Structure formats: structure tokens, C-alpha cells
Amino acid sequence: MSSISIVVQAVSEATLTIRHLYYFVGALVLYKVIHQLFLYPYLLSPLRSVPGPPIGEPIFGQSIKIFRYETGIVQREWIKKYGPVVRVVGPVGMERLMFMTPEALHHMLVKEWLDCPRPQYLRNILGLVAGYGLLTVTGNEHRQMRKVMNPAFSIPNLMAQTDMYYEPIEGKVVPSRVLSSQRYVFTSLIQVLSSQLPGPEGAVLPVYEWMSKATLDIICETAFGYHTDSLHNPHNELAEAYEKLLSLQSGPNMARLVLFVSLPGGAKFLSSNLAYKIRGMFSYIRFFAPLTPLIDSTHCIRDISKQILDQKMKETSESGVSVDDTHTKKDIMSILVRARQADLNKDRTAYAMSDAAMMDQVLTFLGAGHETTASGLTWTLWLLANDKTNQQRLRDEVRPIMAADPRPDYKTLKNMQWLDCVVMESLRVMPPVPLTVRTTAKTDYIEGVLVPKGTLLHISIRNVNTWQTIWGEDAEEFHPERWLNLPKAYNSTFSLLSFIAGPHGCIGKTMAIVEMKAVLAALITNFEFEPAYDGQQARPSAAITMKPADGMPLRIRRVT
């Protein structure tokens, strides 16, 4: 055989082999697709007998329906129809389970919390917008970080922030017993709002916008001792960056982001300097266009966070590390920086957060503590605007107290009973974080259901909070008086999940509740709230937090 014919035969054999390889890979991909979309969810999944809605669309499952409805409402229908354990199939055949009972929630959030972590895609997204802090770390790393941070959020520390009252406010020293930031913000908030209400008719104002500015100023002051003053300065860099970031929150944008961060290296890339440099390129690809403002705003927030931390480090090195020093700053970051230094001075090998991890905490506090509280306040004002009787009852309670001391301290705020009922009821009916997710790190039984490893656990906070089995027939309605006589079935840990529970429960819970009470007491003392127009409906929209899609216009009048 000539050498040419040998080469020809070898090439044709190789072509045959490559063609076979293509067929094989094609068949494999086809099988995988059929398996994932049809065989597994319909015939093979161990969860297929768990009650739940039909599988839905072949590629998207029930996700289009979920996106189309107001957050939590479709799930509410399913829970009513199928009971306390519901199986839902999402995109590309991915299954998720919803559990409602305190026993199941205890299993996921407390007993087996290490084996029910937040899924990687969620941690990636949270890491991008809220830093790689408590919200994203898991397991032992989380345990250590939380241990270091818990003392900064203790009740004595929250009460001790009272010292900050004596700081200069707008060039004057105003003696006060309330957190200086809150005092400052309330003065500002009340003045700023008043200045926009010319006559007895008042005016319609976008309430969410003002609550967002106020809570940004408060969190910056109480968490970092950083003065943003976004209430007076509409072009505050941090406020603008958050405004841009928050305007991107929508179901479809969330889906885009999930897709991007699920690509290998996607999450890391988005927070890199390279992504910042080439961010403009995303605007040419329609699907990924929202990534440009996202990268822009997160970069700006990171920059400011770094400045805040640098300032803290400088202050600590100048003032020494005495944690007991009454003249030292009481904001949370200062406490953390000093505690870290003190621990390291005692034992160089002790666990200590790195500078990068500290900076991520700044991002976490901003991300977790600003918009949540703004939404909580906005929904409370909406509920009160639609319930004149309970609004007046609240005013009757807070007005005399505020008249005696317009700066009620921690204990006074805690002891206002009707204020407490209103805040708790609002957080129950309209939780600022309406849902969260976990995943199973191992195959496990939860409430008698064998849940395979990797299953998504959908924790429907809004629906747990309004579950008729616990809260009764009127569970979805706003009735603050129910907190004076809680239902027999009420479980103090698992019937109100607005701050979740267990080791991953919200570290800022007490701080947020006190803050909401303080802002509300000041607002209700000074203003009356009512819907902006007849037939106004709430329009909650949610990606991570549930906020009003229309910015919540309300008519506000000065109380005479």
C-alpha cells in the first residue's frame, strides 16, 4: 500500500471516530436534557409524590408564574391547597420544597443549620452587593465571625450608644438621651418633611424615598459613626450609589444575576477591577445591560466602605484600644475594631477578622441594615395610613411621651406597648425580607420527607408569618391588637420569621426594631398619613427585599 493511501485510510478512520464522538456527545446531552426536564421530575425524583402544583412549563417550570405574581402570593395559594409541605419545580427541572411547621423550620434553621446552608448562588449575589461577611460565610467561619461580632450588637452596647447624643448636631451640641444619629436624623427628617407640607392639606410625598434616606443616615451613624446626611444632600455619593443599586432590584434582573454568578468565576469577576474597567461593554448586550450600573454602584460602595474602615483604623491607633473608655466611639464598627485589637494584644494567635473581612462587614451592615429598615418603616406607614383608628391610637400613646421627652431612650421605646404591637404586626404582615432559601448539603429526612442532597429549601417568610393554622382566619390582615393576646399555637421562634431564627438569624434585629420604633414615634407625633388617592393599592415588589414598586406615595399632613 502506498503511503498516500495509508494516510487517506487513517484520515477517514479518524473522521469516523470524531463523527462517532459527536454523535455520542450529542446523544448524551439530549439524554441529560430529557432526564433533567422530564424523566427526573416526572418519574424518578424521590420528591415526586410530595404534594404541589403541576410541573409547569418544560423549561421554566413554575418560575414564570412565581415572577409574575406579587411575592409570596402564589406560594400562599399552594400552601392553602396542598398543605404544609409543598414541592415546586422551578427552571430546568430544579425542585424546591416549602416547609411551614415549627418542627421543620427548627430542623433547617437550628438543629441541622450547618447542613442547610444558604445556596452558593445566593451567597455569590449577597457577596457582590453586601460583601463577603456574615451573610455569605458558612460553617466554622461563620461561627467564629458571629462570635466576634455578637457583643457589638448586645443590648448594653445598643443602650450605651446613648452617649453619642452629646455629639455636635448641625454645629450645636444638643444634649439628648437618644442615639445621636437618630436624634440628628429625626430632627432632620421632621424638618425636611415639614418644609414640604405647605398648608393644612399637606402634600403627597414618596415615603419610601424619605425612609431610605433616613435609614441610610442612621445606619451610617450607628454602625460606623459616618455622617452621610443624605436627607439634606441629594447628591450624597453613597446614597446615589444605593439608589442606583436598589433600582436594579427586580425578578428578571435577579434571574440575570443568578445566571452570571453561576458561571465559573462569574461572581469574582463582577467585583474585580477588570469588570469595573470594562463595565461599559455590558450595556451593548441587552440581556446583561443592567450589569453596568450594578458594577458601577457596588464599586462606589466598596470604595466608600474602604474609606470608612481606614478612618476607623486610624482612630483606633490614635485613641488606643480601651474598650471601656467612655469617650471612645460607640458605633458598631469602632467597637469591632477595638475588640479585634484588644483580642490580638492578648493572644496573637486568636481568631481575628482580616482587614478585608472587616471591610466586608461595612458592606454587610449597609446592605442588610439600610433598605430592610426603610421597607419596614414604609410598610408600617402604609398600613397605618389605611387604618386611621390604629394610627390615632398610636398617636395617643406616643404624643404625651414625646411631649415630655422628644428623645425617648431605649427603655422608654421598648415600653411603649401599642408602638410595639404596631411594629411587630407590620413586620409580620409585610416582612421586609419576604423569603429566603437554603439548600441541603446531605440527603436527610425533614418532617418525614426524604430530601435529596442539593434540594432547594424555600422558606416563605411572608407565608409563615401569615399562616392561618397559627394566626387564624384573619392572618393576612393588619390587627396590632393580636400581639396583646397571641394565639395558643404561636411559637415565639418559628411563627414570626421576619428576622429568621437560629445561628443565621438577623444580628441587627433588636437594633432594627428600636430604630423603627424611634422613627415611627417621631413621625406619628408630628404627621398624619393617608393614602395618596382613592383605591390606592400596595404594590410590593421583591428581589431580596420587599419594597413598594411605586415608591409609596402617601398624603402627609402636619398634626395640629
Ligand code: HEM
Ligand atoms: C427591619 C429590618 C431588618 C430585617 C427585616 C432583617 C431581616 C433579616 C433576615 C430575614 C435575615 C436572614 C437572611 C437569611 O438567612 O437568608 C437577616 C440576616 C442578617 N441581618 Fe438583618 N434585618 C434587618 C435589619 C438589620 C440591621 C439593622 C442589620 C445590621 C446593622 C442587619 C444585619 C444582618 C446580618 C449581618 C445578617 C446575617 C446574619 C448571619 O447570617 O449570621 N439586619 N436579616
